[in-house]
Amino acid sequence: GENVEQHPSTLSVQEGDSAVIKCTYSDSASNYFPWYKQELGKRPQLIIDIRSNVGEKKDQRIAVTLNKTAKHFSLHITETQPEDSAVYFCAARFGGSQGNLIFGKGTKLSVKP
Amino acid sequence: NAGVTQTPKFRILKIGQSMTLQCTQDMNHNYMYWYRQDPGMGLKLIYYSVGAGITDKGEVPNGYNVSRSTTEDFPLRLELAAPSQTSVYFCASSSRQETEAFFGQGTRLTVV
Numbered sequence: 001g002e003n004v005e006q007h008p009s010t011l012s013v014q015e016g017d018s019a020v021i022k023c024t025y026s027d028s029a030s031n032y033f034p035w036y037k038q039e040l041g042k043r044p045q046l047i048i049d050i051r052s053n054v055g056e057k058k059d060q061r062i063a064v065t066l067n068k069t070a071k072h073f074s075l076h077i078t079e080t081q082p083e084d085s086a087v088y089f090c091a092a093r094f095g096g097s098q099g100n101l102i103f104g105k106g107t108k109l110s111v112k113p
Numbered sequence: 114n115a116g117v118t119q120t121p122k123f124r125i126l127k128i129g130q131s132m133t134l135q136c137t138q139d140m141n142h143n144y145m146y147w148y149r150q151d152p153g154m155g156l157k158l159i160y161y162s163v164g165a166g167i168t169d170k171g172e173v174p175n176g177y178n179v180s181r182s183t184t185e186d187f188p189l190r191l192e193l194a195a196p197s198q199t200s201v202y203f204c205a206s207s208s209r210q211e212t213e214a215f216f217g218q219g220t221r222l223t224v225v
């Protein structure tokens with residue numbers, strides 16, 4: 001069935017270090033892969049997304065890479081700051097005409113000053 | 114623009130009661146979704162809709178029903194509430210398949 005696996009579930013880094021979160025998906029027809037950040041008690045908000053015809057996308061300190069052959073994609077945060085501390089979710093839009101957007105279980109990122 | 118609006122923000126239900134969680138969006142989005150988020154957990158898709166009159170089950174549809182009579186509204190109905198339905202419920206919408214999903218502020222539901 002449709003599934004998105006996300007690792008690690010928790011990640012602790014020192015301020016200024018890089019953080020990498022990895023996700024795999026089950027459907028080779030998936031075509032859209034967003035990443036969301038959720039701060040405590042708040043709604044998820046999009047931080048970056050990538051479509052299946054692109055291998056990499058950057059936005060300042062954040063980058064996402066996609067390997068369609070291996071069916072995995074990753075979030076890279078460089079020069080981490082304490083305000084990056086939050087839960088990060090990957091998601092995949094499964095293929096065909098369906099509209100379902102399936103999320104991974106999340107990664108709790110802690111950036112220590 | 115208000116974006117995606119959910120009501121109520123908080124609700125306590127007794128076991129066996131029913132209720133409807135309201136969701137409305139003013140962005141003319143075709144796609145709408147309902148998710149539940151249990152404490153410390155990820156987002157599980159309950160139901161989704163790709164347009165008015167069209168709905169489909171997600172990962173965890175049991176115990177819920179939805180309708181989509183208009184583009185703007187996507188209510189979620191809980192019948193015979195159970196403690197396992199205690200969760201935070203998020204409604205979201207997007208314009209197309211490969212575009213950002215915007216989330217409402219959530220409804221915190223407790224079933225006692």
